[in-house]
Amino acid sequence: MIKTVFIKYINNFRGFSTEIKVLALATFINRAGAMVVPFLSKYMLEELHFTYSQIGWVMVFFGIGSFLGTWFSGKLVDSVGFYKIMMFSLFGTGALFIVLQFLTTFTSFCIGVLILTTISDLYRPAMLVSIDTYSKREERTRALSLVRSSVNLGFMFGPLIGGIIINVFGYSNLFYIDGLTCISSIFLFTYFVKEKKSPFKLKKFEHLKEEESILSDKPFLMHLVITLITGILFFQIFTTLSLYYKEEYQFSSLGTGMFLALNGILVLLFELPIVNYVEKNKINRLLVISYGVLAMAISYLMIVIGNNVFLLVLMMIFMTLGVMLTFPFANNFVKERSLKKQEGKFMAVFTMSYSVAQIISTKTGMEIIAAYGYRTNWIALTLLGFFGFFLAYRLINIVNREREEIKEKIIQSFFIKGKN
Numbered sequence: 001m002i003k004t005v006f007i008k009y010i011n012n013f014r015g016f017s018t019e020i021k022v023l024a025l026a027t028f029i030n031r032a033g034a035m036v037v038p039f040l041s042k043y044m045l046e047e048l049h050f051t052y053s054q055i056g057w058v059m060v061f062f063g064i065g066s067f068l069g070t071w072f073s074g075k076l077v078d079s080v081g082f083y084k085i086m087m088f089s090l091f092g093t094g095a096l097f098i099v100l101q102f103l104t105t106f107t108s109f110c111i112g113v114l115i116l117t118t119i120s121d122l123y124r125p126a127m128l129v130s131i132d133t134y135s136k137r138e139e140r141t142r143a144l145s146l147v148r149s150s151v152n153l154g155f156m157f158g159p160l161i162g163g164i165i166i167n168v169f170g171y172s173n174l175f176y177i178d179g180l181t182c183i184s185s186i187f188l189f190t191y192f193v194k195e196k197k198s199p200f201k202l203k204k205f206e207h208l209k210e211e212e213s214i215l216s217d218k219p220f221l222m223h224l225v226i227t228l229i230t231g232i233l234f235f236q237i238f239t240t241l242s243l244y245y246k247e248e249y250q251f252s253s254l255g256t257g258m259f260l261a262l263n264g265i266l267v268l269l270f271e272l273p274i275v276n277y278v279e280k281n282k283i284n285r286l287l288v289i290s291y292g293v294l295a296m297a298i299s300y301l302m303i304v305i306g307n308n309v310f311l312l313v314l315m316m317i318f319m320t321l322g323v324m325l326t327f328p329f330a331n332n333f334v335k336e337r338s339l340k341k342q343e344g345k346f347m348a349v350f351t352m353s354y355s356v357a358q359i360i361s362t363k364t365g366m367e368i369i370a371a372y373g374y375r376t377n378w379i380a381l382t383l384l385g386f387f388g389f390f391l392a393y394r395l396i397n398i399v400n401r402e403r404e405e406i407k408e409k410i411i412q413s414f415f416i417k418g419k420n
Helices: 002-011 018-033 037-046 052-077 082-100 106-120 123-134 137-169 171-192 218-235 240-249 253-280 285-305 309-336 343-372 374-419
Strands: none
Touching: 018 123, 018 137, 018 171, 037 052, 037 137, 037 171, 037 240, 037 253, 052 082, 052 106, 052 123, 052 343, 082 106, 082 123, 082 171, 123 137, 123 343, 137 171, 137 253, 137 309, 218 285, 218 309, 218 343, 218 374, 240 253, 240 309, 240 343, 240 374, 253 309, 285 309, 285 374, 309 343, 343 374
């Protein structure tokens, strides 16, 4: 029985091209090296002695850099190509992580974080386009989930290793190791994966005109708002929640890392099987996304209910479930609506919504905590999550109605042609 379950689980990872496997492995190395990020708020509080407000402002610059990076990437992917952008981003990120430890004033740290995240987030839209290039059309969602699993596996080991390094060697060595692992992933990727142009373009939706702006697509805009909400809910587990572990439960860096690793373990075990199940049974992806947003709302409700470690574990389980049900399928929805020759722009606007979420999430969270305490922040996030669930469920009806209208237009066009 156990052997059968194990074989079925392993089968979820089969059938991918060599390039996709190497991309996943390189991304794992890169993400495992991003040990600084989960501890950035703690580092600023404990080592640099920044106030809550200052930490909030640094994370605003973190989000602005992410926004700029994805915007530039969207502009460049369709012209320069994803491969060069990814290589530049990995090298620049590694170098800047090493430099960041020497910036100790509030102003210099803000500038450093801004430049770091701008270069770092050139990677994301380019990487998403690379998945299309190196995977078969019918395997895109699975390929994305494989890469996401490698990201979460990296986040699983990263916080654990990072917590150990901080406890034994301090923050300084953490920055060096983080930077070097980012750079090392370049050699793996360039050795096994050669630059290649996408062999096809995504299909064009006939109900959208080529000359129209991306922002004229109302379901896409609504989806961006839902993505923004899920991003706000998700990013606080690496910022305000990390501080909450320390201040309310006196967790060490290693203890915080172990809690964050729970998210990565669950995603590694269950995300790809969930995606396969949804794809094989042709379950409405927007319905899956709506349930994911609901799970995120419930996750924060868990720590509103009471103050104990068991509820913290439940919170992380529901949050991880929400991540597994929203992130892979949210990306897929955007790809399906991409206009011909505008794939990079669509993906950039989509990923920029996460950048905006980063800006809003940490700053507002820190300000609410400073003024009203942690509990008020968790209540606000719970209510925001339930609102996101309402919007996601509403989007299902809008898209279904849109599809019916397209079918009617196609039928009418046949009749018109027949008369002529």
